[in-house]
Amino acid sequence: MDEPKGPGISGYSQAVQNASRSLQHCLERAQEVVPQQQHQETPVYLGATAGMRLLSLDNRHVAMEVLSAVENKLRSSPFNFQGARIITGQEEGAYGWITINYLLGSFKQSGWLNFLPKLTSIKETVGALDLGGASTQITFVPEQEQSESQENSLHFRLYGKSYNVYTHSFLCYGKDQALRMKLVRDLQNAETGRLQDPCFHTGYERNVSIRDLYASPCTANYKQSLAFPQLHVVGSGDYQACQTRIEELFNKTSCPYSKCSFNGIFLPPLQGHFGAFSAFYFVMNFLNLSAESSPAPLNSAISTMKNFCSRPWSEVKAAYPQVKEKYLSEYCFSGTYIISLLKTGYGFSLETWQQIQFLGKIGSSDAGWTLGYMLNLTNMIPAEQSLMRPLSHAGYVGLMVLSSLVLVGALLLGWCIFRKPRCLRKGIV
Incomplete structure (x- = not known):
């Protein structure tokens, strides 16, 4: 499972007619995998996430045009197109949680256990941590039944058991938008168009359009008049300084609840094990910090990031010639951001860090929200447990x-x- 290449459909807001082309490779691959005689009976759904949520906030008309373009493309495919829509952040978190617990078999119990509900405990569910380019989600079943914030609470009944799930989606806190927010915050005290950035390797340089930086709803509140049209970013490769700047993105000053994550958002005490997927996995896997047998301790992850960020850009580029420069140049920021988000944002400690498993696949299936979305739309998960015979006929x-x-x-x-x-x-x- 590799990190996705190219922009999502929201990246075609300036060229709506090309949005459908982004699905071409995916559709061709699907036609190879699904037997031809089953094409017409195979349902296809499209769920758009945070990138399109941001585009809709910025310009709903353009967002609907992009969605219409991809809908037309899917209707012309040989599959049974069922619809496309922009899903909410809460849905994205919930579908990710459903996916990993479905694949891990956490929802079902054996036939014998169905007859002994009071004498056995149902297998504990696993929390879900999702990180994309524009948003991040945390979803899990807390110990406490009552939630202090009903807007972060969802109720599911799956296979005969009820689950009260906590979930929250932080729009603008995906790794790409978080980098934008960090850069515009750094610009607030800049007197020239040159910015020394500890989150990039020494020797790395990049020009960033000021107009593009402020084009996102995530950075609109920071907008200011500047005398220069471009920002010239020069890397200095310092993990500790990078972490300090990143942690300024998490407002921990006030909390109207007994416990918060950041920005005044309720967060119950962390409970159980967590599966971290999407960009969490892509970045940590690149840094060799996603070992499936035993995750690297938090101190080891920090030490790895310090060493990686301090390497000169010329050395890093020579060591990874196959990795696209945009992704390679941002791994120092992304890795530091992940550690800061989990440690400072969500409150994982040295001990609870060990309960996080960075997941690319579970078995042969990708870890992510998409399977949960399909399971929900196709009613593949029943509310009640079907009557199962503990023994076979024989x-x-x-x-x-x-x-x-x-x-x-x-x-x-x-x-x-x-x-x-x-x-x-x-x-x-």
């Missing part, structure tokens, strides 16, 4: 035969004891 037959033999043996034994046949009586003298 097992039942064998058990019935054995029970019959035992019963017959017991009757014979009782008859022999209470009405002894003549052959078993003692002889009369």
Whole structure:
């Protein structure tokens, strides 16, 4: 599972007619995988996430044009197109949680356990951590039943069990938009168009359009008049300084609840294990911090980031010639941002960090929100557990035969004891 290449459909706001082309490769691949005789009966849905949510906030008319362009493309495909829409951040978090728990088998219990609900505990669910370019989500089942913030609470009934789930989606806190926000905050004290940035490697340079920086709803509040049209970013490669600037993005000054993550958003105490996927996995996997058997301790992750960020750009570029420059140049920022988000934003400690598993796939399926979206739309997860036989048909037959033999043996034994046949009586003298 590789990091996605190219922009999402929201990236075509300036060339709406090209938005449909972004799906071409995906559709061609689907036609190869799905047998041709099943094309017409295979449903296709499109769910757009944070990039389109931001575009809709900025210009709803353009967002609808982009959505219409991709809808037309999907209608012309050989598949059974069922619709396209922009999903909410809450839905995105919930579908990610459903996906990983469905793939891990957390929702189901064996047939025997269905008959002993009070004597056994159902397998604990796993929390979901999702990170994209424009938003990030945290979703899990907290210990406390009652939520202090109903807008962050969802109720599911799956396979006969009820789940009260906490979820929140932070729009603008995906790794790409977070970088934008950091840059515009850094610009507030800039007197020239040159910015020394510790989140890029020493020797790396980049020109960024001021107009593009402020084009996102995430940075609109920081907009100011500047004497220069471009920002010239020069890397200095310092993890600690980079972390300090990133942590300024998380407002921890006020909390109207018993506990918050950041920006005054309610967060119950973290509970259980978590699966971290999408950009969480892509970045940590690149940095060799996503070992499936045992995740690297937090201190080791920080040490790895310090060493990676301090490497000169020329050395990094020579070591990874196959990686596109845009992605390679931002791994120092992205890795530092992930650690800061999980540690400072969500409050994972040295101990609870070990409960995070960075997931690319579960079995042969991708970890992410899309499978949960499809499962929901196609009603593949029932609210109630179907009646399952603890034994197979052959097992039942064998058990019935054995029970019959035992019963017959017991009757014979009782008859022999209470009405002894003549052959078993003692002889009369």
